[in-house]
Amino acid sequence: MNRVSVVGFAQSDCVRNTHGTTNGVEMLVPILAEAFERTGLSKEDIGFWCSGSSDYLAGRAFSFISAVDAIGAFPPINESHVEMDAAWALYEAWVKILTGEADTALVYGFGKSSAGTLRRVLSLQTDPYTVAPLWPDSVSIAALQARLGLESGRWSEKDMAEVAARSLADARGNPKAQRSGDHSVAELLDGPLTADPLRAHDIAPITDGAAVVILAAEDRARDIVPTPAVITGIEHRVDSPVLGARDLTRSPSTESAGAAVGIGEVDVAELHAPFTHQELILREALGLGDGVRISPSGGVLAGNPMFAAGLARIGEAAQRVMTGDAGRALAHATSGPALQQNLVAVLEAQA
Amino acid sequence: MSTEAPPLSEPLEIQFDYTRSLGPVLGRFMTGLAERRIEGVVGSDGRVHVPPVEYDPATAAPLRDFVEVGQEGTVLTWSWCADPVAGQPIQRPFAWVMVRLDGADTAMLHAVDVTSPEEMHTGMRVRVRWADEPVGHIRDIAYFLPVDAPDDNPPTSPAPPRTEHDGIMVTPIAASYQHTVSPEESRYLRALGEGKLIGQRCPRCEKVYLPPRGACPTDGVPTTTEVELPDTGIVTTFCIVNVPFLGQQITPPYVVAYILLDGADIAFLHLVRGCEADQVRMGMRVRAQWRPREEWQTSMRNIAHFEPTGEPDAPYESFAHHL
Numbered sequence: 001m002n003r004v005s006v007v008g009f010a011q012s013d014c015v016r017n018t019h020g021t022t023n024g025v026e027m028l029v030p031i032l033a034e035a036f037e038r039t040g041l042s043k044e045d046i047g048f049w050c051s052g053s054s055d056y057l058a059g060r061a062f063s064f065i066s067a068v069d070a071i072g073a074f075p076p077i078n079e080s081h082v083e084m085d086a087a088w089a090l091y092e093a094w095v096k097i098l099t100g101e102a103d104t105a106l107v108y109g110f111g112k113s114s115a116g117t118l119r120r121v122l123s124l125q126t127d128p129y130t131v132a133p134l135w136p137d138s139v140s141i142a143a144l145q146a147r148l149g150l151e152s153g154r155w156s157e158k159d160m161a162e163v164a165a166r167s168l169a170d171a172r173g174n175p176k177a178q179r180s181g182d183h184s185v186a187e188l189l190d191g192p193l194t195a196d197p198l199r200a201h202d203i204a205p206i207t208d209g210a211a212v213v214i215l216a217a218e219d220r221a222r223d224i225v226p227t228p229a230v231i232t233g234i235e236h237r238v239d240s241p242v243l244g245a246r247d248l249t250r251s252p253s254t255e256s257a258g259a260a261v262g263i264g265e266v267d268v269a270e271l272h273a274p275f276t277h278q279e280l281i282l283r284e285a286l287g288l289g290d291g292v293r294i295s296p297s298g299g300v301l302a303g304n305p306m307f308a309a310g311l312a313r314i315g316e317a318a319q320r321v322m323t324g325d326a327g328r329a330l331a332h333a334t335s336g337p338a339l340q341q342n343l344v345a346v347l348e349a350q351a
Numbered sequence: 352m353s354t355e356a357p358p359l360s361e362p363l364e365i366q367f368d369y370t371r372s373l374g375p376v377l378g379r380f381m382t383g384l385a386e387r388r389i390e391g392v393v394g395s396d397g398r399v400h401v402p403p404v405e406y407d408p409a410t411a412a413p414l415r416d417f418v419e420v421g422q423e424g425t426v427l428t429w430s431w432c433a434d435p436v437a438g439q440p441i442q443r444p445f446a447w448v449m450v451r452l453d454g455a456d457t458a459m460l461h462a463v464d465v466t467s468p469e470e471m472h473t474g475m476r477v478r479v480r481w482a483d484e485p486v487g488h489i490r491d492i493a494y495f496l497p498v499d500a501p502d503d504n505p506p507t508s509p510a511p512p513r514t515e516h517d518g519i520m521v522t523p524i525a526a527s528y529q530h531t532v533s534p535e536e537s538r539y540l541r542a543l544g545e546g547k548l549i550g551q552r553c554p555r556c557e558k559v560y561l562p563p564r565g566a567c568p569t570d571g572v573p574t575t576t577e578v579e580l581p582d583t584g585i586v587t588t589f590c591i592v593n594v595p596f597l598g599q600q601i602t603p604p605y606v607v608a609y610i611l612l613d614g615a616d617i618a619f620l621h622l623v624r625g626c627e628a629d630q631v632r633m634g635m636r637v638r639a640q641w642r643p644r645e646e647w648q649t650s651m652r653n654i655a656h657f658e659p660t661g662e663p664d665a666p667y668e669s670f671a672h673h674l
């Protein structure tokens with residue numbers, strides 16, 4: 001069976017607040033051009049288009065339709081959309097290429113998180129009967145999860161601060177990062193509790209941004225770039241939407257997706273962990289040992305553009321492979337409250 | 352060179368109600384709440400789920416075996432919400448909890464009304480504070496209180512949303528955004544405030560778009576060249592509105608038409624007045640009727656409608672490709 005490779009990636013700067021519209025056009029037009037320039041492709045070469053974004057985030061219906069302006073959709077294109085992180089749009093595009101209906105695909109995600117009150121908007125993704133009418137904000141739900149792990153001894157505040165310190169230090173090398181810096185663990189732990197038991201450093205920033213990934217069937221990929229990052233496995237799983245029925249200190253869906261892709265030895269793992277303790281859960285679920293470099297981009301603690309950040313994890317991992325920094329890389333994306341849905345992909349240098 | 356003003360931006364408030372059918376499981380749960388009774392459902396493994404689930408999480412079997420549980424429970428985990436957002440059960444700093452009610456095996460998410468995080472600990476006992484007038488909604492549980500705390504009177508939460516229909520729950524949604532238009536739309540809207548119509552030409556296909564959109568929808572390239580357009584054009588296609596509807600501002604019959612300005616390549620919707628509705632034709636030449644200058648805003652509303660100019664109609668072939 002033909003496999004699918006990543007051949008191009010571009011992302012916007014991660015910023016707290018753009019002047020742009022919520023349809024993402026201003027963020028997308030430059031990075032689409034960048035992705036085309038890097039691959040030598042043009043829009044006529046793309047067989048399938050798929051995007052991820054959210055109307056609740058944009059505060060308008062069918063916001064993704066306006067975004068289609070950014071890609072130049074005439075004559076009519078073969079296009080689809082998911083109301084999820086664009087990592088799931090990439091999954092749809094991967095399936096499309098495997099079916100043979102297209103041999104190239106362009107996937108993009110965008111989010112202007114600053115348009116509304118992000119933590120409040122995200123409460124609308126919870127159960128609409130017994131949970132969403134309480135408007136539980138995303139930070140409070142993650143804080144409930146963090147305390148379960150802290151009090152059961154599965155992780156400590158120091159473990160969490162170490163994740164933040166490493167992420168922000170790594171982000172110094174990432175020109176797209178919104179936050180970066182040199183902080184000692186002790187200094188971070190001196191900070192106040194902002195959502196007890198979470199401190200500011202435990203929580204990903206509110207970020208506007210966008211990302212683009214170009215995929216090609218394996219047999220076409222080598223004509224496009226010298227070292228494509230072939231996707232050797234990609235799987236996604238979901239845990240129960242009933243928060244109280246889950247063991248929130250573990251991520252069975254990540255574990256199951258990881259087992260299904262066959263992680264093996266990886267050099268790098270780009271994890272989509274919007275809260276420090278969630279990285280600890282993911283590392284355990286994926287069996288990532290000390291030898292694996294975790295989120296060298298700084299991860300989403302350095303910049304978390306909603307509906308694009310998961311796709312950007314796949315792009316970052318692929319970029320490491322395409323440049324030869326990593327032989328084999330893992331990428332993870334999450335969606336929903338407290339790591340409800342998870343996607344795991346493994347990429348390696350195409351031989 | 353002038354410094355451009357930042358894009359136009361306004362607060363945008365969105366409000367709507369979700370009206371949801373409850374079905375047999377959630378319906379029974381909500382009906383119970385209206386009677387100040389909390390019922391869970393027994394899973395295939397004997398675990399009691401509260402709130403009830405319609406299908407067993409492990410076997411997917413439909414669950415219908417209900418059991419009443421206690422109105423006191425134990426906090427399994429909590430977090431402190433120092434800065435509540437609109438709609439949350441308590442509008443001053445409070446604790447979110449996962450609480451396992453006595454007799455239940457799963458926890459429910461809810462709020463506890465205490466004044467500081469020092470009053471919270473995992474394992475603490477809490478009890479339901481009911482809304483004064485429960486209606487069959489999750490908000491009938493106003494929040495939880497420490498088990499020995501006296502009832503505040505009345506509860507600080509707003510009353511749960513009521514509906515006239517059995518088996519239905521209403522959840523009002525209100526969300527606030529800062530809506531920003533693009534730099535191109537801002538220039539377009541500001542120009543309208545001065546009585547001008549500004550479009551943009553695509554550098555590749557040379558089509559002129561009004562309103563300008565920042566990127567050509569055909570070519571996907573940024574559009575940069577601005578073009579001032581006249582306030583005259585043609586009707587490409589139209590319909591006659593005969594049906595009255597809520598909020599209608601004009602008495603039917605009236606004409607809504609696609610107007611293609613002279614020099615533009617995309618039509619926009621507007622009104623055609625100044626003649627009988629049955630006199631409007633495809634290809635008819637029209638001119639904008641502007642409102643009095645003192646009413647102008649940064650809006651297309653500055654043009655009240657379009658009226659026939661009396662010039663000869665445009666031939667069909669001249670606009671067929673715009674239909």
